[in-house]
Amino acid sequence: MMRTTIILKTASNYLLPVLLLFSIFILLRGHYLPGGGFVGGLIASIAFILHSFANGLHKTKELLVLHPGYLIPLGLAISFLSGLAPVVLYDLPFMTGLWSHDSVAILGHIGSALFFDMGVYLVVYGVTLTIIFTISESA
Amino acid sequence: MTQQIIIYPLFLQIAISIILMFSWNNIRFQKIFSVFGSFVSVVLAGWVFYYIWTTGTQTVQAANWSAPFGITFVADTFAATLVVLTSLAGLAVSIFSAATVLKDRLRFGYFPIFHFLLLGLNGAFLTGDIFNLYVWFEIIIISSFVLITIGGEKAQLEGAVKYFTLNILASIIFLTAIAVLYGLTGSLNMADLAGKIAAVENRGLVEITAILFLIGFGIKAGVFPLYFWLPASYHTPPFAVSSIFGGLLTKVGVYALIRVFTLIFTHDPFLNDILIVVAIFTLVSGGIGALVQNNIRKVFSYLIICHIGYMIAGLGMFTEVAIAGVIFYLIHDIVVKTNLFMISGLIFRLRGSNSMRALGGLYAEWPKISLLLFIPLFSLVGIPPLSGFWPKINLIKAGFAESNYVTVAAIIFASFITLIIIAKLWAEVFWKEPQELKLKENFKFFSKSTTFKKTQIVLPIALLSIVSLYIGFGAEHIQELSARIADELVNNQGYIDTVLHAAK
Numbered sequence: 181m182m183r184t185t186i187i188l189k190t191a192s193n194y195l196l197p198v199l200l201l202f203s204i205f206i207l208l209r210g211h212y213l214p215g216g217g218f219v220g221g222l223i224a225s226i227a228f229i230l231h232s233f234a235n236g237l238h239k240t241k242e243l244l245v246l247h248p249g250y251l252i253p254l255g256l257a258i259s260f261l262s263g264l265a266p267v268v269l270y271d272l273p274f275m276t277g278l279w280s281h282d283s284v285a286i287l288g289h290i291g292s293a294l295f296f297d298m299g300v301y302l303v304v305y306g307v308t309l310t311i312i313f314t315i316s317e318s319a
Numbered sequence: 320m321t322q323q324i325i326i327y328p329l330f331l332q333i334a335i336s337i338i339l340m341f342s343w344n345n346i347r348f349q350k351i352f353s354v355f356g357s358f359v360s361v362v363l364a365g366w367v368f369y370y371i372w373t374t375g376t377q378t379v380q381a382a383n384w385s386a387p388f389g390i391t392f393v394a395d396t397f398a399a400t401l402v403v404l405t406s407l408a409g410l411a412v413s414i415f416s417a418a419t420v421l422k423d424r425l426r427f428g429y430f431p432i433f434h435f436l437l438l439g440l441n442g443a444f445l446t447g448d449i450f451n452l453y454v455w456f457e458i459i460i461i462s463s464f465v466l467i468t469i470g471g472e473k474a475q476l477e478g479a480v481k482y483f484t485l486n487i488l489a490s491i492i493f494l495t496a497i498a499v500l501y502g503l504t505g506s507l508n509m510a511d512l513a514g515k516i517a518a519v520e521n522r523g524l525v526e527i528t529a530i531l532f533l534i535g536f537g538i539k540a541g542v543f544p545l546y547f548w549l550p551a552s553y554h555t556p557p558f559a560v561s562s563i564f565g566g567l568l569t570k571v572g573v574y575a576l577i578r579v580f581t582l583i584f585t586h587d588p589f590l591n592d593i594l595i596v597v598a599i600f601t602l603v604s605g606g607i608g609a610l611v612q613n614n615i616r617k618v619f620s621y622l623i624i625c626h627i628g629y630m631i632a633g634l635g636m637f638t639e640v641a642i643a644g645v646i647f648y649l650i651h652d653i654v655v656k657t658n659l660f661m662i663s664g665l666i667f668r669l670r671g672s673n674s675m676r677a678l679g680g681l682y683a684e685w686p687k688i689s690l691l692l693f694i695p696l697f698s699l700v701g702i703p704p705l706s707g708f709w710p711k712i713n714l715i716k717a718g719f720a721e722s723n724y725v726t727v728a729a730i731i732f733a734s735f736i737t738l739i740i741i742a743k744l745w746a747e748v749f750w751k752e753p754q755e756l757k758l759k760e761n762f763k764f765f766s767k768s769t770t771f772k773k774t775q776i777v778l779p780i781a782l783l784s785i786v787s788l789y790i791g792f793g794a795e796h797i798q799e800l801s802a803r804i805a806d807e808l809v810n811n812q813g814y815i816d817t818v819l820h821a822a823k
Contacts, residue, residue, distance in 0.1 A: 253340035
């Protein structure tokens with residue numbers, strides 16, 4: 181196991197929730213402003229990678245419960261269904277944006293693009309963590 | 320808006336992959352579901368084909384952005400035909416994979432990736448946007464990297480390195496060509512490009528861009544100076560993987576060449592001359608390469624290269640008859656080449672070897688299977704009335720009409736050399752006195768497999784052989800189809816109008 185300083189260990193406990201919240205902020209900020217699912221997913225995975233550097237891989241795995249690899253098909257499915265929704269519901273071409281009439285507090289109008297981004301978020305998060313975990317396990 | 324059914328094959332493949340990924344550890348379910356899904360995709364592709372055949376070219380504007388700005392999916396008869404062939408080859412290889420691919424490979428997501436590969440192929444055929452075509456090519460090559468390295472044997476990785484390097488290079492060149500094209504015209508929609516490229520003053524730059532496309536697609540298709548990766552890598556992965564590669568991956572390069580050189584860069588005598596010269600060298604060098612090989616899969620790999628030459632030659636002649644020949648050959652070739660690599664797998668199962676010298680006596684021991692294998696092998700040669708014979712008539716006819724006698728000579732030479740190779744293979748593998756069978760531990764010989772497994776191995780070969788027989792004996796139908804596709808490709812105004820003036 182890597183030797184880590186107490187500063188990193190303490191900081192990572194606070195950084196984990198902050199980075200996760202930040203990643204969700206970035207996810208929701210997407211579409212009109214810089215951000216979106218891809219960057220959000222990367223930030224979320226960085227949160228856990230940092231945690232594993234500080235506390236060891238097995239601790240992070242305990243924290244995660246479910247192996248991140250399972251989120252890859254889930255994310256793909258969400259993205260795919262968000263693209264498929266206009267085809268099935270309104271007979272519009274694939275991936276046409278659907279937007280809600282009423283705006284929600286904070287988020288504003290919710291569109292199918294948000295669900296697409298959420299899918300991307302999960303895929304990126306799942307893929308990155310799977311790759312990093314596999315590499316650190318075999319190292 | 321029923322025209323959306325043209326992208327249903329894409330939906331189906333991605334849905335299959337997602338469902339297969341959810342059941343990552345349940346190999347049994349993956350096998351059953353992959354075969355079932357592939358069967359559904361054949362039915363669906365047939366439906367799409369029927370729809371296109373009756374109503375003509377159809378488009379879908381993804382995300383409802385109208386033509387030159389958004390990504391357009393276009394299904395003309397050519398694309399629909401290739402989608403049908405892809406799904407047929409996919410079904411056959413899916414059944415074959417279920418029986419022959421080792422469990423260690425299946426556990427690492429063989430089937431989900433396999434369906435991603437089919438998704439990429441279908442997407443490449445259906446897209447009407449050149450950058451989107453690049454994206455589908457990326458999906459294809461990334462999936463193929465996984466399939467070629469899965470299992471991680473030493474020989475496999477050695478082949479994969481060569482495959483990887485040259486395919487990445489091809490992608491970079493393709494991307495550069497797209498960048499130049501976009502710089503010249505400011506558009507990426509292929510139908511829009513057709514008009515804009517014709518109006519560009521700087522013909523020199525247009526020709527250079529065309530050459531870049533020729534190099535990029537040429538590496539993927541395996542034409543003359545750029546084919547070295549192909550025989551170096553196709554004999555290393557599992558048999559099921561090499562059959563889908565041999566059947567479809569080089570053909571998607573040919574498809575892209577046909578699309579680009581019939582739609583965007585047309586009526587340029589210089590380019591046509593280059594295509595013809597390349598084709599002649601491909602025919603000769605591929606044929607001679609195949610002649611000296613001993614490993615069956617290497618022989619077939621060189622034959623792929625050799626026969627790519629026919630299609631490039633027809634494209635270079637660029638008359639309606641020649642293009643009809645190219646399309647007919649493409650249809651025949653996808654079916655036969657997929658089948659050939661599955662046959663090499665079957666032979667390996669029967670005798671535990673793929674070396675022609677070490678094999679022999681198959682006909683005496685397995686007469687029924689040998690008769691079945693006779694069909695695809697001699698379809699490849701083109702003994703009339705089997706399927707390889709008819710497209711060559713078109714090509715030779717076009718060669719004489721253009722008084723392009725060197726091409727005709729090369730085509731005849733390549734047919735002749737194919738005949739010699741297959742005759743040699745038949746004599747060595749099927750008729751020669753059987754060699755001593757080396758028993759290997761941990762190797763499941765065909766004779767020791769269960770009847771269910773045996774059926775799983777022979778059924779896909781039989782299925783594609785029946786398709787080959789149909790292409791041979793129902794040549795009239797295929798000829799009609801090829802003529803219609805050639806007409807659509809040569810008189811491309813219909814395609815352009817449908818894409819650009821499609822009602823929402």
